[in-house]
Amino acid sequence: MKDIKVLGTGCANCRNTIKLIEEVAAEKGVAITLSKVEDLPEIMKYGVMSTPGVVVDGKVVHAGGVPDRARIAGWL
Amino acid sequence: MIPWLIGLAVAGALWFAIYGHLTEFADAVIAALGLARGTAIGEAVHFFFYDTPKVLLLLSGIVFLMGIIQTFFSPERTRALLSGKRVGVGNVLAASLGIVTPFCSCSAVPLFIGFLSAGVPLGVTFSFLISAPMVNEVALVLLFGLFGWKVAALYLGLGLAVAIVAGLVIGKLAMERYLEDWVQRILTGTAPEFAGERLTWVDRFRAGWRHVREIVGKVWPYIIAGIAIGAAIHGYVPEDFMASIMGRDAPWWSLPLAVLIGVPMYTNAAGIIPVVEALIGKGAALGTVLAFMMSVIALSLPEMIILRKVLKVPLIAAFAGVVACGILLVGYVFNLVLG
Numbered sequence: 001m002k003d004i005k006v007l008g009t010g011c012a013n014c015r016n017t018i019k020l021i022e023e024v025a026a027e028k029g030v031a032i033t034l035s036k037v038e039d040l041p042e043i044m045k046y047g048v049m050s051t052p053g054v055v056v057d058g059k060v061v062h063a064g065g066v067p068d069r070a071r072i073a074g075w076l
Numbered sequence: 077m078i079p080w081l082i083g084l085a086v087a088g089a090l091w092f093a094i095y096g097h098l099t100e101f102a103d104a105v106i107a108a109l110g111l112a113r114g115t116a117i118g119e120a121v122h123f124f125f126y127d128t129p130k131v132l133l134l135l136s137g138i139v140f141l142m143g144i145i146q147t148f149f150s151p152e153r154t155r156a157l158l159s160g161k162r163v164g165v166g167n168v169l170a171a172s173l174g175i176v177t178p179f180c181s182c183s184a185v186p187l188f189i190g191f192l193s194a195g196v197p198l199g200v201t202f203s204f205l206i207s208a209p210m211v212n213e214v215a216l217v218l219l220f221g222l223f224g225w226k227v228a229a230l231y232l233g234l235g236l237a238v239a240i241v242a243g244l245v246i247g248k249l250a251m252e253r254y255l256e257d258w259v260q261r262i263l264t265g266t267a268p269e270f271a272g273e274r275l276t277w278v279d280r281f282r283a284g285w286r287h288v289r290e291i292v293g294k295v296w297p298y299i300i301a302g303i304a305i306g307a308a309i310h311g312y313v314p315e316d317f318m319a320s321i322m323g324r325d326a327p328w329w330s331l332p333l334a335v336l337i338g339v340p341m342y343t344n345a346a347g348i349i350p351v352v353e354a355l356i357g358k359g360a361a362l363g364t365v366l367a368f369m370m371s372v373i374a375l376s377l378p379e380m381i382i383l384r385k386v387l388k389v390p391l392i393a394a395f396a397g398v399v400a401c402g403i404l405l406v407g408y409v410f411n412l413v414l415g
Contacts, residue, residue, distance in 0.1 A: 011180075040185060040186070041262065048186060049151040063150075064151065065178070068286075
């Protein structure tokens, strides 16, 4: 079970990122818990400066822009 | 890698071939519609069918290149370049990096805090934050396409100057205590570092292409609407109509008024510049119009609302005030020099 968090203040790119991760996870049949972090102080604790950021099992793997499918598949 | 290079070579050749035949295309459209140059409708239609493909071509090309360049300047990298820089040098560097670092107003806050927590001074951070949205490739491309390189270069230079000087002034005012309390608490702790991702050239090309889809996909309706309005003004508004309102004969307060009207307007450079071009064709003064444009792009209400999460009101007011003064100065200087 992968624990994935998407960091972002609710802009369009953040929503697209979440949707894309859900899709890729469903395609590959990987079980994930996906959660959104929208609180700014909370986001800043991860040290990312551009949103959306993606955190997999507590580790920041991506910051800024919607990640592409291949990259998401790599995390899973 | 190889398919990308072949694709880029073909796209590049095609780009130059089309770009070289824009006038013929617009002339052909006019002829096909049975219109003639010199009539109001003919001029308007020609303006539209010449400028639209031209601007879209320029934009796609430059945005693609910028998308690649930006992969070399992640916010993390820019922050590393800026931290520990002295005030002055730091402001110049910050304003310049603002051009090439990817920036979207929804990331303004994390970026702001990220810079401060790495020891980038407040004034230097503001230089970046002012330059990043104002001096961007979309604005520069449109200015270049519609006015030529001189106006684009002037906009670049003056935009940087406003960002540098405004940052210096804000730094001098020593307003660190007007950061929101939770920001000050974060700044005393140290934030973990995110090193950024490793990229290959194929990743960079992909990023360039993604940038084109993102930016051009977002702004093309504004460009077309802007050019359509511009075309209507071009064909139908009488010559020298603007001279008395925004031109050289206008009273001194027309410039501050133009800046003030620009603040609540939130459109991107793409929509405003074609309109601006048409206004100038009708006798509006370049300085007034450029100041209006800068205030529309650099001082937007939505961005201030986002920044309110990290800044207390006095600091936001200082930010808006200093930038507005800078823009006014640019406008007056422009009108004086060119008028």
